[in-house]
Amino acid sequence: MSPKGNQSANPKRNKANARERNRMHGLNHALDELRRHIPLSSWNLNSSFPIINYHHTMMMTTTTTTSSSYRTNHHHHQTKLSKIETLRLARNYLILLTEIVHYHQCYNRLLTGQILAYGLGQQSLNQLATLLNIDGSIRSLSEPCRQVQAIFAKYSII
DNA sequence: TAGGCCATCTGGTCCT
DNA sequence: AGGACCAGATGGCCTA
Numbered sequence: 001m002s003p004k005g006n007q008s009a010n011p012k013r014n015k016a017n018a019r020e021r022n023r024m025h026g027l028n029h030a031l032d033e034l035r036r037h038i039p040l041s042s043w044n045l046n047s048s049f050p051i052i053n054y055h056h057t058m059m060m061t062t063t064t065t066t067s068s069s070y071r072t073n074h075h076h077h078q079t080k081l082s083k084i085e086t087l088r089l090a091r092n093y094l095i096l097l098t099e100i101v102h103y104h105q106c107y108n109r110l111l112t113g114q115i116l117a118y119g120l121g122q123q124s125l126n127q128l129a130t131l132l133n134i135d136g137s138i139r140s141l142s143e144p145c146r147q148v149q150a151i152f153a154k155y156s157i158i
Numbered sequence: 159t160a161g162g163c164c165a166t167c168t169g170g171t172c173c174t
Numbered sequence: 175a176g177g178a179c180c181a182g183a184t185g186g187c188c189t190a
Contacts, residue, residue, distance in 0.1 A: 008167080008168090012176095013167085013168080013169095015176095016168085016169095016176095016177085017166075017167060017168080019177070020166080020167075020178090020179090021165085021166070021167090023178070023179080024165075028164095028165095082162080082163060082164085083164085084163090121162095123189095
């Protein structure tokens with residue numbers, strides 16, 4: 001009846017709504033924590049992510065945004081990853097690390113970018129291209145080569 | 159203006 | 175019974 005703002009007349013319902021709000025805040029907090037550990041959101045030159053630092057000299061500026069604020073930080077021209085993009089990038093990052101650690105694979109900058117970029121939206125691709133200092137259009141990231149396609153096929157991701 | 163993303167409310171289901 | 179979890183609905187904000 002009142003999807004936003006209004007309090008229900010039912011005290012039980014109000015209590016349940018408060019619990020649900022709290023639960024979702026917890027979920028969002030966990031997502032923020034996840035964002036801190038994947039590329040794009042909060043990486044900087046002092047970050048301790050050797051996989052990327054090894055390859056790249058130019059990093060995005062660190063930004064802290066509250067979960068309540070909107071996703072765009074106009075001062076730093078950086079946007080907060082959406083929930084779905086956060087999960088996709090986290091998945092890609094796990095796959096990249098798995099390939100490196102478990103299978104002793106070594107990827108150049110473009111392949112690294114294509115793995116991280118797999119399935120991401122245009123805005124994330126742009127940020128990723130900047131992070132990885134990849135010149136030219138983001139097409140090189142959005143069109144994965146056969147090797148990258150094979151990696152994701154291995155994990156049943158199409 | 160349409161579409162994407164988000165927070166919130168809500169009722170249903172399952173668990174303790 | 176009460177709480178946790180989930181998915182659908184709704185309305186607001188923002189960008190392309």
